[in-house]
Amino acid sequence: MSGAHDISHLLAGAMLVTSFALLYQERVASVLNAFAVQSITLALAVAWTAWSDNRPDLFITALIALGLKGIVIPLALRRMVERLGIHRQVEKVVGVGPALLVGLALTGLAQALVAKVATGTASHAREALALALAIVLLGFLMMIVRRNAVTQVVGFMSMENGLILAATGARGMPLVVEVSVAFSVLIALFVFAVFVFRIRERFDTVDIEALDRMRGDRR
Amino acid sequence: MIEPWQLVVLVPFAAALLLVAIPSYRAGAVVNVIASALTLAVGGWLVAFDRLVGDYAIIDELNIVFVVINTLVGFTTALFSAAYIGHEIESGRLSPAFVRFYHAMFQAMMGSMNVALIANNIGVMWVGLELATLITVVMVGLYRTPQAIEAAWKYFILASVGISLAFFGTILIYLAGQPALGEGVPAMTWSLLHGVAARLDPEILDLAFIFLLVGYGTKVGLAPLHAWLPDAHAEGPTPISAVLSGLLLNVALYALLRFKMLVSANPEALDPGQIMVVMGLVSLIFAAFMLYQRRDIKRLFAYSSIEHMGLMVFAFGMGGPLANFAGLLHMAMHSLTKSGIFFAVGHIAQAKGTQRLADIRGLSVTHPRLAVLFALAVLAICGLPPFGVFMSEFLILTTTFARDPWLALLPAFGLLVGFGALLLRLQGTIFGEPVGPSHRVDGSFVPMMLHLALVLAAGIFLPPMLVAWFQRAAELLG
Amino acid sequence: MTGDLVLQFLAQGAQMTMVLLIAPLAVGVVRLVKARLMRRQGPPLLQVYRDLAKLLRKESVIAESASWLFRSAPYLIFALTWVAAALVPSFASGLMFNWAADVVALVALLGAARALLALAGMDVGTSFGGIGSSREMMIATLAEPAMMLIVLTLAIAAGTTRLAGVADFFIAEPWAVRVTLALSLIALVIVALAENARIPVDNPATHLELTMVHEAMILEYSGRHLALVEAASHLKLVLYLSLLICLFAPFGMAPATAGPTGWLAGLVVWAAKLLLGAALLGVWEVSIAKMRVFRLPDFVGVAFVFGFLAILLAFLSRGAMA
Numbered sequence A: 001m002s003g004a005h006d007i008s009h010l011l012a013g014a015m016l017v018t019s020f021a022l023l024y025q026e027r028v029a030s031v032l033n034a035f036a037v038q039s040i041t042l043a044l045a046v047a048w049t050a051w052s053d054n055r056p057d058l059f060i061t062a063l064i065a066l067g068l069k070g071i072v073i074p075l076a077l078r079r080m081v082e083r084l085g086i087h088r089q090v091e092k093v094v095g096v097g098p099a100l101l102v103g104l105a106l107t108g109l110a111q112a113l114v115a116k117v118a119t120g121t122a123s124h125a126r127e128a129l130a131l132a133l134a135i136v137l138l139g140f141l142m143m144i145v146r147r148n149a150v151t152q153v154v155g156f157m158s159m160e161n162g163l164i165l166a167a168t169g170a171r172g173m174p175l176v177v178e179v180s181v182a183f184s185v186l187i188a189l190f191v192f193a194v195f196v197f198r199i200r201e202r203f204d205t206v207d208i209e210a211l212d213r214m215r216g217d218r219r
Numbered sequence B: 001m002i003e004p005w006q007l008v009v010l011v012p013f014a015a016a017l018l019l020v021a022i023p024s025y026r027a028g029a030v031v032n033v034i035a036s037a038l039t040l041a042v043g044g045w046l047v048a049f050d051r052l053v054g055d056y057a058i059i060d061e062l063n064i065v066f067v068v069i070n071t072l073v074g075f076t077t078a079l080f081s082a083a084y085i086g087h088e089i090e091s092g093r094l095s096p097a098f099v100r101f102y103h104a105m106f107q108a109m110m111g112s113m114n115v116a117l118i119a120n121n122i123g124v125m126w127v128g129l130e131l132a133t134l135i136t137v138v139m140v141g142l143y144r145t146p147q148a149i150e151a152a153w154k155y156f157i158l159a160s161v162g163i164s165l166a167f168f169g170t171i172l173i174y175l176a177g178q179p180a181l182g183e184g185v186p187a188m189t190w191s192l193l194h195g196v197a198a199r200l201d202p203e204i205l206d207l208a209f210i211f212l213l214v215g216y217g218t219k220v221g222l223a224p225l226h227a228w229l230p231d232a233h234a235e236g237p238t239p240i241s242a243v244l245s246g247l248l249l250n251v252a253l254y255a256l257l258r259f260k261m262l263v264s265a266n267p268e269a270l271d272p273g274q275i276m277v278v279m280g281l282v283s284l285i286f287a288a289f290m291l292y293q294r295r296d297i298k299r300l301f302a303y304s305s306i307e308h309m310g311l312m313v314f315a316f317g318m319g320g321p322l323a324n325f326a327g328l329l330h331m332a333m334h335s336l337t338k339s340g341i342f343f344a345v346g347h348i349a350q351a352k353g354t355q356r357l358a359d360i361r362g363l364s365v366t367h368p369r370l371a372v373l374f375a376l377a378v379l380a381i382c383g384l385p386p387f388g389v390f391m392s393e394f395l396i397l398t399t400t401f402a403r404d405p406w407l408a409l410l411p412a413f414g415l416l417v418g419f420g421a422l423l424l425r426l427q428g429t430i431f432g433e434p435v436g437p438s439h440r441v442d443g444s445f446v447p448m449m450l451h452l453a454l455v456l457a458a459g460i461f462l463p464p465m466l467v468a469w470f471q472r473a474a475e476l477l478g
Numbered sequence C: 001m002t003g004d005l006v007l008q009f010l011a012q013g014a015q016m017t018m019v020l021l022i023a024p025l026a027v028g029v030v031r032l033v034k035a036r037l038m039r040r041q042g043p044p045l046l047q048v049y050r051d052l053a054k055l056l057r058k059e060s061v062i063a064e065s066a067s068w069l070f071r072s073a074p075y076l077i078f079a080l081t082w083v084a085a086a087l088v089p090s091f092a093s094g095l096m097f098n099w100a101a102d103v104v105a106l107v108a109l110l111g112a113a114r115a116l117l118a119l120a121g122m123d124v125g126t127s128f129g130g131i132g133s134s135r136e137m138m139i140a141t142l143a144e145p146a147m148m149l150i151v152l153t154l155a156i157a158a159g160t161t162r163l164a165g166v167a168d169f170f171i172a173e174p175w176a177v178r179v180t181l182a183l184s185l186i187a188l189v190i191v192a193l194a195e196n197a198r199i200p201v202d203n204p205a206t207h208l209e210l211t212m213v214h215e216a217m218i219l220e221y222s223g224r225h226l227a228l229v230e231a232a233s234h235l236k237l238v239l240y241l242s243l244l245i246c247l248f249a250p251f252g253m254a255p256a257t258a259g260p261t262g263w264l265a266g267l268v269v270w271a272a273k274l275l276l277g278a279a280l281l282g283v284w285e286v287s288i289a290k291m292r293v294f295r296l297p298d299f300v301g302v303a304f305v306f307g308f309l310a311i312l313l314a315f316l317s318r319g320a321m322a
Helices: A002-024 A028-050 A058-084 A097-115 A123-146 A149-170 A178-200 A206-213 B004-021 B025-048 B061-091 B096-120 B120-145 B146-181 B191-194 B204-220 B226-236 B238-264 B272-293 B297-318 B321-352 B369-383 B390-405 B405-432 B446-459 B464-477 C001-035 C046-059 C068-087 C103-123 C127-158 C163-172 C179-193 C223-248 C261-285 C291-317
Strands: none
Touching: A002 A028, A002 A097, A002 A123, A002 A149, A002 C179, A002 C291, A028 A058, A028 A149, A058 A149, A097 A123, A097 C163, A123 A149, A123 B146, A149 B146, A178 A206, A206 B405, A206 B446, B004 B025, B004 B096, B004 B321, B025 B061, B061 B096, B061 B321, B061 B446, B061 B464, B061 C291, B096 B120, B096 B238, B120 B146, B120 B191, B120 B204, B120 B226, B120 B238, B146 B191, B146 B204, B146 B238, B191 B238, B191 C001, B204 B272, B204 B321, B204 C103, B226 B238, B226 B297, B238 B272, B238 B297, B238 B321, B238 B464, B272 B297, B272 B405, B297 B321, B297 B369, B297 B390, B297 B446, B321 B369, B321 B390, B321 B446, B321 B464, B321 C103, B369 B405, B369 B446, B390 B405, B390 B446, C001 C046, C001 C068, C001 C223, C001 C261, C046 C223, C103 C127, C103 C163, C103 C223, C127 C163, C127 C179, C127 C291, C163 C223, C179 C223
16 A cells, blocks of 8 residues: 555655746746646546545546646646737746745645644645645745736646645545536636736736736725 | 525526526616525525535524525615616626626625535535635626726635635545544534534644634635735625625635634634634724725725624624624624615715715715715714614623623724724715715615614614524524 | 685775776766767767876976966865765675765765865966856855755665665665655756756856856866866766665665675676666757756755755655655
């Protein structure tokens, strides 16, 4: 059994690596690629859990992750970026180095939290949860330190990836997982598409800073 | 066989599907009102219905209160929205195609809020709340002005983060429940979890509660997680502001309360009440001070919502039958009053063509009836007797005083500060020389008057049946 | 007993000489693979030996402003690197001096060699030497801590800082797929690329001084000094390849108790793995472009981040790992 857990940890670790990769990129196109890789890795991790824990319903989740988040959404976003002529560079609030270091701190925080708390659960479940929490926090970090609207959405979706990983790690969590998974993906896609289009119509850039300037009467 | 309680969810969603297909906005508005009335009827029926604890749904004393308020305010808002939207189309702010969208989303939002309210499965509760939030995000951006888009974007980002954190908390609760209840659906069923709460791992519960507090607390509008609230209220269409303040905040608070009940039942876990008291006070006082600097009328009342939600969280954090009763009463009163205020604000905005407070003056001269109603509503929310809000605030303060006299000073102080600000602004709008344009107000004042009448009636005389009802719910809260 | 002792001595001596002899061959393999992949004929495999021999015969021209440091540095650098390379267990673990093969000692030796090289680069006072030295130290600032983290992670896992002990541990344990090891591997590969001045960090074949890091520091050297410095850099490559093999692919390594036949077998396996690693390096260098210098801290920083992550995860799964 430990071999199976090792592989799922390896895949979770790979997802964590892609989260760092997301922070590392300087171009929007590479951010989308890294996100696609992360989603594909998620699909593999979920599929592996489905096979080794004998939970066939998780295959659906894996398929959704692969199809929607691994292929369709990155492609759609890339087309949008090209068509709308959105800035190809990722505008940064904080540079790559500091962002990576903060990401490291967040990973340590996630480990410490989970290790302290879940003393009752098995160690492999703890590790999986810690990795998933780290991925969620890193997605959150990405939303904060990158100014481009597209990358903010990608950050949110990578947060979702982490959540899905956590949910699959929780043994036996029922069908609601699939429902909420599909839900989040659909709604997020719908909302962000709507927004990016509306933003484009009013501005030439998807830079959040430009949005901030147009605050109007803030009081 | 469709059970009656399922109707409270099915009717809105069916109506939503229907509304997508109806091209005419007038017909859509009518269907909207009818569907809301039907849902209200079902909600009323459920009060008399047997209480139910199922696999996925639960109807107990606590959430039936929320369901009734939800459906009632939903109905009156649909009424208000019918006339309001007509005006928006005529003034060109909205196109008919978007209105079709708007009506469908309105019903879908009501449906998903009901899903969250009657859910026994914590995952389903999360789904309902998430769906409702995301729908409101889109509706906030409906006008597609730069400010609206910025507000909607900010709301989207903060709501998404809140959603995700709340989901993680949900997973943690499941993990905590797993050893006691086994894998699968039982470990996600709230009623079962509540039954074994004392046996659950306290540390996991602690961590889960933190995540849930931050996640759902963002949607309740607790400071410092409130940043999305003022903009979302100000830039969206007025019916949405009414629904946000009157309903969505309540549903989020309800979710928080369910988890509070869970964590309190475990003696070794942290005391959720204490944290809630602190956060509630912070929100209350912070929002009260922020009221002074507002220049936009909707933002003003958005901060007032934050203030009152803070007071409610404070009350529920105090705990005990009296404080819980007061909290529930205040929640009901606030829903009615605040949505009534937003109805009035909607009329005012249409009458003056602006939301800036500096440009809204002399309403008593130009629109006397509206001015009177508006003044009454503001006085109500300020907590003046004989309105119901006074009753609930008084109860909260006296309960706190009985427990800890010095502590009672803080909410009293906050409420007074807020009172001052609102009165100041009210004076400015009602009296003085009228400035700027002054259009006729098309809509009917009936929804507003209905709300005010209810609040007044509750303040003067609360029927014993209602009292008993609230008391039973308060007992459940622990 | 003495026979045994002599045998042990010979084995250790064999390791030292083997490392020295195979280094130019490894570099030759890298260059040949690169050339062939670029559809060039490329230099013959043994060309590097000939280059070194040629340099040894030539006269060493030294600038007037050079100090004693400039003259002595190549010898010291060569000695330090050779000792370090000889310490890494190659074909057998548990040779005579393996108690000295401590990972921390390894890092110290390499650090000393690097410091000397950087000083020598600045010694003559040319601007390019200064550029090379400052860039080298910038990379080292991140690469060395990363290296320490990596070796510490592995040491924690194996319970000892002796390289031989680590190798034994990883031979004994089935090489299970563990996140920590994977992360350490990636980090060590990045550090190895940075330390050996390979693409994407530095182009060893460049002639443009402004793009140089390592080459810039040795621009002023000629004759036997240059031969020694070049040999040292070849040895460093073998050291890192050997380290990677010892830590992450130690199968085939003869245990301490094996006799000469075991050692011979181990030697053949090791040489094969080494040359395979060199070939892979060649393929890698052809596939990737060199990075801009100001992106280097980010790149090497990734190694640091991964090393740190590896330690974090190792601590978390204490029970599961060791």
